[in-house]
Structure formats: C-alpha cells, structure tokens
Amino acid sequence: MEKRKSLAAYAAENGCTYWIETYGCQMNAHDSERLAGILASVGFAPAEEMGQADLILFNTCCVRDNAEKKLFGNVGKLKQKKRQNKKLLVGVCGCMMQQADVAEKLADTFPFVNIIFGTHNMAALPEMLYAAIFLGERTLAVSDQEDLPDETPALRAKPPLSAVNIMQGCDNFCSYCIVPYVRGRERSRSSEEILREVRGLAKAGYQEVMLLGQNVNSYGKGLAENIDFAGLLERVAEETGMKRIRFMTSHPKDASQRMLDVMARHENICRQLHLPVQSGSSRILRLMNRRYTREDYLELIRRVRETLPGMTLSTDIIVGFPGETEEDYQDTLSLVREVRFDAAYTFVYSIRRGTRAAAMEGQIDEKEKQRRIVGLVDLQGQITYESNLAHVGRRELVLVEDESRRDAGHVCGRTDGGKMVNFPGEPSLIGQFMPVEITQAKKTTLYGRRIDGDTQA
Numbered sequence: 166m167e168k169r170k171s172l173a174a175y176a177a178e179n180g181c182t183y184w185i186e187t188y189g190c191q192m193n194a195h196d197s198e199r200l201a202g203i204l205a206s207v208g209f210a211p212a213e214e215m216g217q218a219d220l221i222l223f224n225t226c227c228v229r230d231n232a233e234k235k236l237f238g239n240v241g242k243l244k245q246k247k248r249q250n251k252k253l254l255v256g257v258c259g260c261m262m263q264q265a266d267v268a269e270k271l272a273d274t275f276p277f278v279n280i281i282f283g284t285h286n287m288a289a290l291p292e293m294l295y296a297a298i299f300l301g302e303r304t305l306a307v308s309d310q311e312d313l314p315d316e317t318p319a320l321r322a323k324p325p326l327s328a329v330n331i332m333q334g335c336d337n338f339c340s341y342c343i344v345p346y347v348r349g350r351e352r353s354r355s356s357e358e359i360l361r362e363v364r365g366l367a368k369a370g371y372q373e374v375m376l377l378g379q380n381v382n383s384y385g386k387g388l389a390e391n392i393d394f395a396g397l398l399e400r401v402a403e404e405t406g407m408k409r410i411r412f413m414t415s416h417p418k419d420a421s422q423r424m425l426d427v428m429a430r431h432e433n434i435c436r437q438l439h440l441p442v443q444s445g446s447s448r449i450l451r452l453m454n455r456r457y458t459r460e461d462y463l464e465l466i467r468r469v470r471e472t473l474p475g476m477t478l479s480t481d482i483i484v485g486f487p488g489e490t491e492e493d494y495q496d497t498l499s500l501v502r503e504v505r506f507d508a509a510y511t512f513v514y515s516i517r518r519g520t521r522a523a524a525m526e527g528q529i530d531e532k533e534k535q536r537r538i539v540g541l542v543d544l545q546g547q548i549t550y551e552s553n554l555a556h557v558g559r560r561e562l563v564l565v566e567d568e569s570r571r572d573a574g575h576v577c578g579r580t581d582g583g584k585m586v587n588f589p590g591e592p593s594l595i596g597q598f599m600p601v602e603i604t605q606a607k608k609t610t611l612y613g614r615r616i617d618g619d620t621q622a
C-alpha cells in the first residue's frame with residue numbers, strides 16, 4: 166500500500182506515462198486493459214505514442230510463429246533510446262515470459278530491460294515499478310502459482326465494445342499447444358463477479374461484451390456454485406442489460422446442446438460461434454488429443470445449424486501437424502468445403518518446446534507446409550468471399566464501433582453475426598445500432614448504406 170502511494174506521488178509529480186505494445190489473442194488484449202487499470206491506479210497515464218512514454222511494456226504471446234524473433238527484435242530497438250533517456254523504463258510480460266527459459270534469455274540478452282514477468286505475476290506490477298524507480302532494481306518474476314488476482318478495474322477502450330474474462334487457463338493439453346503450460350490450469354471466476362462486471366459495463370454505455378476464456382465451455386468447473394457455461398450465458402443475457410453478447414473460445418468436445426438452446430432463446434446473444442476444428446482428419450485429431458472425430462464435429466455443426474439457422478461460423482485450422490499425410494490434408498480441405506465456414510484462422514504447425522507434438526515423428530518439411538497452407542487459404546478465401554456475397558441486398562443491424570481506417574467519411578461496425586461492414590457515416594454514430602443495407606461484398610469486408618428511419622437495437 167505504502168509503495169503504491171509513493172509510486173502514485175512520483176507519477177503525479179513527473180507526469181509519468183505508459184505505452185503497452187500487445188501481441189496475440191483477445192485474452193492478451195484484455196490483459197493489457199487490466200495492466201492499464203493497474204498502471205492508472207498508481208498514477209500513470211496513457212502516452213500519445215510509444216516514443217513519448219516513460220514506461221514501455223511489451224505484452225507478449227507465444228502461440229504464433231516467429232513470435233520470439235519478432236519480440237527480441239522490437240525490444241532490441243529500444244537499446245539506443247534507453248541510452249539517451251536513462252529514466253525510460255522497459256518491461257516485458259505475458260505468455261512468452263511465463264516460459265522461464267525464454268524470460269531468462271531475454272534478461273541476459275537485454276540487460277537494460279527493467280521488469281520481466283509472466284502471466285501469473287501481473288498483480289505485482291506496482292511493486293516491480295517501485296523497485297525499478299526507487300531502488301534501481303531489476304525484477305524477473307515468473308512463478309508457477311498465480312498471484313491473488315488483482316481486483317483493480319481494467320482500463321478499457323471507449324464504448325461500445327468490451328471484453329470480460331470468465332475463466333483462465335486450459336486443462337486440455339492439445340498436443341501442439343503451449344497454452345496449458347503458460348496459462349496454467351482452468352479456473353473460473355464466480356458468476357456474481359462476472360455479472361457485476363457486465364452490469365457495470367452496460368451501465369457505463371458499453372453495448373457489447375465478449376466473454377473470454379481459453380475454453381469457455383468448461384466454465385464453472387471447480388467452483389463451489391453449481392453453474393456451467395450455458396447457465397452463465399443465460400444469466401448474462403437476462404440479468405445485465407447488455408445488448409450484445411459474444412464469447413470465445415469454444416472447444417467442440419464441450420459445446421453443449423444446452424448452450425445452443427440458450428443462444429436460440431436470447432436475442433442479445435449474437436449468432437456467432439467460433440469452433441476451432443484444427444483438422445479434418447480423425448487420425449490427426451487423435452494425435453492432437455482433441456477428443457472428437459471428424460464425424461463428431463460435423464454432427465455438432467449439423468446441430469448448430471438446426472438450432473440456430475443463419476449462424477456465422479468460424480474456426481481455427483492447423484496444417485502440417487507431424488505425420489499429416491496428403492490424405493489427411495485432403496480431409497481437412499473436404500471438411501472446409503462441407504462446413505463452409507464464414508471465416509477461418511489458418512496456421513502452419515510450428516513446434517512449441519515442451520509440448521507432446523514437438524517430440525513426434527514425421528515433422529513436415531517447411532516447403533510442404535507452405536504448399537498446404539496456400540491451398541487451404543485459397544479455398545477458405547473463396548468460401549469467405551461467397552459467404553460475404555450472399556449478404557448483398559440484406560438488411561443488417563450494425564453496431565458502429567469506429568471510423569473506417571480505409572475509407573474517409575466511412576464508419577465501420579459488425580453485424581449480429583460478427584461480419585465487418587463499412588458504410589458512409591459520421592463518427593458521431595459510434596456506439597449506435599444502425600440498420601444498414603449491404604450493397605457490396607469484398608474478400609474480407611462488407612460495404613453498405615444506412616437505412617434511415619429507425620435506429621433501435
């Protein structure tokens with residue numbers, strides 16, 4: 166407490182500012198909002214740009230390929246700046262730092278980095294800043310056990326979009342994935358805490374919330390209260406006043422009919438589902454430890470479409486998993502053709518040290534992996550485009566979220582199903598629901614025009 170006070174006094178006196186550079190998924194983006202909340206609580210204000218900040222914090226990811234090289238390059242670039250400005254503080258945190266060997270390598274490579282900490286040590290940020298500023302000490306904090314979660318409110322982007330964590334960690338141990346190692350075991354927040362947070366956001370003018378977790382469908386496991394994800398979703402839909410609710414990520418093995426029924430019963434739960442399939446081959450799915458077959462997945466999709474016609478479906482797919490034959494790869498392509506996802510995030514398998522797949526035989530040659538990903542991206546690109554084309558002429562309710570970056574005088578927002586739409590409009594529309602007629606489809610975006618008259622949600 167005393168340390169926080171001295172820090173806040175120092176920050177106020179010196180007008181301290183911070184910049185957070187975020188890599189990776191939406192969980193990480195939300196962690197950055199939580200870090201920003203902690204920094205605000207000790208008097209740090211956001212900087213206008215990285216070059217002006219007194220503290221630069223990199224919130225890292227280790228799921229994506231080449232992440233380590235990219236991070237080391239970007240941190241390295243600050244060496245010169247640190248020489249010119251002795252007071253500049255540099256910190257590196259997040260998933261990649263939760264791997265002790267990588268954190269140590271970063272500490273050795275860049276002695277000028279003041280603070281290094283893993284995902285489990287976020288709450289100690291004020292102490293680490295105190296040590297850096299007042300004692301001139303470096304901190305490297307990577308522990309296996311999570312600190313008590315910090316209750317400081319997250320500092321969010323302006324409305325209308327928000328994200329709320331409902332659970333953390335993952336117990337699934339898919340054989341390619343590092344997440345269970347860096348994010349630890351599954352733990353759920355109490356439903357009361359979540360409901361309170363979402364209610365507060367709705368009151369503060371947020372129209373949409375994304376409920377986040379590595380595996381939202383196993384929400385509730387280990388809690389004293391008797392609740393599952395479908396139960397939580399229903400309560401969020403009924404008791405918070407939130408206009409739009411989305412969630413991710415769902416594991417196909419845990420996506421229940423109960424959840425689909427709750428979605429069908431509530432208008433304010435968006436008709437959008439992200440269901441990572443990873444592969445279309447049952448043999449590869451078994452090696453991946455996904456615990457469903459191609460047939461199970463297709464059956465789930467059939468039930469989704471039956472319960473919720475018009476649902477927007479997206480997925481994650483990995484090509485080049487160890488031992489993946491041409492036939493397995495063709496199975497993935499045929500599943501993609503059969504399901505016709507609206508969007509797919511496609512990945513080339515890459516080795517994550519410490520995972521089971523890293524030690525598997527039959528690692529695929531890089532060139533071959535490239536060939537496979539190009540084929541998949543081409544196929545999905547065509548399907549996404551066709552799915553976009555099918556929207557032309559439809560009327561959609563768009564929640565305006567920002568000015569369009571590409572087209573001056575345009576704003577952008579998403580449909581209920583999560584498709585991005587650009588249309589001519591003023592920034593004053595941000596935060597409003599607008600009826601829009603879709604007039605044109607491009608590969609990744611829809612274009613439309615406002616239908617004047619009603620603007621109700």
Ligand code: 5AD
Nearest residue numbers: 341342441481482512513514515517
């Ligand atoms: N190689 C390639 N893709 C991976 N993903 C996770 N781990 C790996 C890996 N080692 C992908 C999965 C997951 C998404 C977030 O990242 O498709 O769903």
Ligand code: SF4
Nearest residue numbers: 335337338339342344
């Ligand atoms: Fe990784 Fe599998 Fe857990 Fe998703 S479900 S975070 S892919 S281990």
